[in-house]
Structure formats: C-alpha cells, structure tokens
Amino acid sequence: MSEEKKKKNEVWEWTKALLIAFGLALVIRTFLFTPIVVDGVSMMPTLEHGDKMIVNKIGYTIGEPKHFDIVVFHAPEQKDYIKRVIGLPGDEIAYRDDVLYINGEAFEEPYLDEYKAEILDGTLTEDFTLEEKWGSKTVPEGHVFVLGDNRRKSKDSRMIGFVSIDEIIGSTKMVFWPIKNIGIVK
Template sequence: MTKKRNEIWEWTKALIIAVLLAAIIRYFFFAPIVVDGLSMMPTLHNHDRMIVNKIGYTVGKPKRFDIIVFHAPEGKDYIKRVIGLPGDRIEYKDDTLYVNGKAYKEPYLDQYKKEVMDGPLTEPFTLKDYINRDTVPKGELFVMGDNRRYSRDSRAIGTVPMKKVIGKTSLVYWPLDRFRSVAYDKN
C-alpha cells in the first residue's frame, strides 16, 4: 500500500512540476498566437498559428522588418511589421519605402504590387501626415501590415511604445502545410 501511495505521489509531483514549467515558459519566454484577420496578407494568413518570442527584445532591440506582436489600443493584440525605428524619418512615394532618405526594397509586398491595378499598394505619405512628427519618437516603433490597403496600423493608431510590444514572431507552425519561417533578412 505504501509503495503504491509513493508512486502516486511521485507521479503527482512530476505532473505539478511539468504544469509549472509550462506556465513559466508560456508566460515569460514563448507563447502561441493566432493571426486574426487579413492585415498581414500575403505573408500571414487568417488563423495561422505562430510562436511569439517574448524574451528576444529584453536582450536585443527590434530590427526593421521584424514581425512583432503588441497590445493595441483596442485591447487586442496586433501582429504587424516594424517599418520605422526610433529617430527614423519614414516616407512612401511611388510605392517605395524611404527611411531617412534611403529607398528600401520590400520583397514581401511584390505579389500584391503586381495584383494592384488601380494605383499604388501603399499610398504616398510622410510621418507628419499620421503622427504630426518628422521622426519616430524615442522608445516607439512605426508599424504597418503587409496588406497595406486593409491594415489598421501606425497610420491609424499611431506609433507603438516598446512597453506595449509582447515580442517578435517569425515561425508559422499551423496549419502544417504552411509551416515556415517568415523572418525577413534584408541583407
């Protein structure tokens, strides 16, 4: 009887430790997230499931074109692409991104640019048009969805404070037929 009780106690301890470890990992390090909507098409699809790396920005800083998850003003979590870093001057003209006067290619938009027949994918603008400033404020990010015509992003909600950023995401793990990394290396 004592042997059986000890075995049950050992299994119970192992289960409690496993649940605690899973909770700690999910809360502090990595968490799943489900894409809700079409604002990141064609890169991300509605209902794609991804992993959010919550610790990446505690030891590093966001890079241009990272895909991040953040707490939006509406009380939801948004998934968008970092376009402007603190101190950057952002401008779009002729469907081209200019950061501090330098043109950047955005190959993740090529598919949609080919499909658009009635004007540019991204309407021309400067930061002044949306946030009434010439540069992205210190400690904040300017973000946009890849589906530029149908994205609620910094053009509507303003810049995103770093304290609202949950983390970086770059791995789609579900559905399995779309399992892939969506990290963009501009180099």
C-alpha cells in the same frame, strides 16, 4: 515496504512530476514563448488568417526591434496585433510612388511584391510622411512605426499611431499550423 505505502509513494511521485511539468509549461508560456493565432488579413500575403505562430517573448528583453521584424503588440482596443516594424526611434519614414524611404534612403520590400503585381489602380501603399500623418518628423524615442503587409486592409500606425516598445509582446517568425504554411516567414 507494504503494498499500500508503495502505492502512496507512486502517487506522490506522479503528482510531483505533473506539478513540475505544469510549472515548467507555465514559466515557458509566461516568460519565453507563447502561441498566437493570426486574426484577419492585414499581414497577407506573408501571414494568413488562422495561421498559428510562436511568439518569442525574450528577444526584446535582451535586444531591440529591428527594421522589418514581425512583432506582436498590445493595441489600443485591448487586442493584440501582428504587424511589421518599419520605423525605429529617430527614423524619418516616407512613402512615395509605392517606395519606402527610411531616413531618405529607398528600401525594397520583397514581401509586398505579390500584392504590388496585382494592383491595377494606383499603389499598394499611399504616399505619406510621418509629419503629414502625425505631425512628427521622426519616430519618437521608445516607439516604433508598424505597418501590415496588406497595406490596403491594415489597421496600423497610419491609423493608431506610434507603438510603444513597452507594448510589444515579442517577435514572431515561425508558423506551426496549418501544415501547408509551416515554416519561417520573412
């Protein structure tokens, strides 16, 4: 084989390898996982502004959201939000005296303890029921009710309404940057 043919063959092999690598990266990012950057303070203290996370895009194609999952979804103003699922389809949701009630049962929210300890005036989460907020006793079929962990500074289902499950991009549990915040969040 001539030297020129060897070079052409090597270039072609490198080109194929790069095309395959880019193709795989595109498939993974489009259908399986994608990075997202936390924008704002609505999920503090759990997530901080600027945290970089991995979104699992396949989880809800084969399963359903669960209570307290952290999800990324398309919000009404053409932006993606990160919030926590509080209510599932058919759930009655209420807050009284800073306690979450799902279908009449009180639930602890340990991820809020840090902020609740700092509150000197009132509660972290104001009292409300779904019926008072949205005129519906339960979360509608095909939707979830989401809240940010920083309840006093979060634009969530209390303002934007129920989130269609079809608008959920995926769930997220893993912070990969900055180094000081690397880990699994709950």
